[in-house]
Amino acid sequence: MNLRLPQASAHAPQTDALILSLLVISLAVLALVFGLMLTYVVRYRSGNPLDRGKLDDKTWRIEIAWTAATLAVFFGLFLWGAGLYVNLFQAPPDALKISVIGKQWMWKVEYPGGQREINQLHVPVNRPVQLVMASEDVIHDFAVPAFRIKHDVLPGRYQTEWFTATEPGVYSLFCTQYCGTDHSSMIGRVTVMSGPDYAAWLARNPAADDLVAAGRELFTRYGCSGCHAIGPGTAAGSTVRAPSLVGVYGGPVPLSDGSVVTADEMYIRDSILEPNKQIVASYEPLMPSFAGVVSEEDLVRIIAFVKSLSVAGAQG
Template sequence: MWREWIPFWKPGLSPYGGDVDLLFAGLLLASSLVLGLLIFLLLLFCVRYRAGNPVDRGNHDSKSWHWEVGWTSASLVIFLLLFVWGASVFLEIYRTPQGELSVFVVAKQWMWKVQHTGGQAEINSLHMPVHRPMRLVMASQDVIHSFFVPALRLKHDVVPGRYQSLEIEAVTAGHYHLFCAEYCGTDHSGMIGEIVAMEPADYAKWLNDQAPANSLAREGGALFREFGCSGCHGANSSVHAPPLEGLYGKPVPLADGSIVTADDKYIRDSILLPRSQVAAGYQPLMPSFEGKVSEDQLLRLVVYIKSLADHAP
């Protein structure tokens, strides 16, 4: 790798940690050079053009324009290159790799609640295997929070009313601090936790030791029936409602002529705001469940509907 030839570059604890550090060093160096140039010119002009100094002060425009154009253009090129570099690092962090694990994270005052798809639950901690990307599907139950793991060079806001996705991966086993980086109330400073990166065999053992009686999909199926969703979306229902089997990940034509993909966000919005995106060929009869289901119940419903993806309608 070309980065290894840079004397002060070190690989980070995540696949992109070293690039983030190197980008920060580049921004710091470029900003320091610009600042140093400005301070030098300021001191030079203060001394050269001080009162009483017999220096030529006439025709100053023709004498300095090429210098001004030169350093302005050089600064613009440097910062544009840094922007392109930063954009490439950003896209690398938010890529969607193959074979990733999915974990749900619910932020609330003042704790992080983690739900694995197998039903394992954690409070203020997240266990994950090393060298295996994990997709965090995050939601806030109350106010804006921010999922911040300094060691992995990751920070992402968690906004109420919508899902946020974040890819996370660690290359070294260990315990890493988790903070909320957005002021969220009185006990904001106490909203801390840890990321526990483990070897794959240890992670598999941890999952097995923490396995509950039911998975999230099974609990979501129970809620699906409890809230009466099966009365409309069931195979034998008399109500003309869209089938959910095989829905997840497929394109959905809408009544307004547009097409959306049935992802986590679409399922969530269809439960809370069913009239915002009405499927083509169906009437907007479904009531809103906003305020009737909690974030914990909502994620179980989403996982259950996702589990129907392999079932043919």
């Protein structure tokens, strides 16, 4: 068994130096305190003929020096640790963003180019990578010990963590928040590759518009296409009058209450999960809610698809 964990990220040696210093300083304090205790216990044991005369001039200097020195040392350690901690939450702006979705009991990874993996993460070496994480059910925690990173992954909101891998290789990843029966199988591998290898790996995987293509398929599978037209005209055979989604994204939408909203990602997300919250003007509230039907992951794809309709609309 390898007791020494590899230091495979830029944060790893920094974190290790901090922990090691904390250990060494704590051991030094422990040795000093217990060393003095033992010395005096032995020296002043009962029966040892020693002068135990009165201590007449008590000095505060040692007390103050000792307390101040400890305070300075441990406060220094605190500042050092706090600096590192804050840095762990500030990804550089050029970081490569990869989406990670945790669910009982697997990690689903999605790359900007639309590539998808389960329990596998591929990253280039020496490049900052930011993980944008969400959970579909309970609290999970994404941890890569070799990178010295871990962060809780919560349902209903995005969490991030970042790292720069420094050594090509394969490392273990774990869910470190007990999340149910198969928590122990919620593990996987992180593969760190050189720049050219990474580019080749990306090229071997599905093309860039994959997210949109998957969204298009889901649009039919969930029955959206039965009501919504995605081309000119209305959806064929539909008995419900529904707005065409071409060109919706980014534009103003007049609502039945007289207000006008801008169709951003959040609006489209709400339209799918809570269709009765905002009704499009001159339409009936006939769209069923897809909350609990469409997963977080599929939502990302459907929204990507609806956004792409907007691009086509602008061009045509």
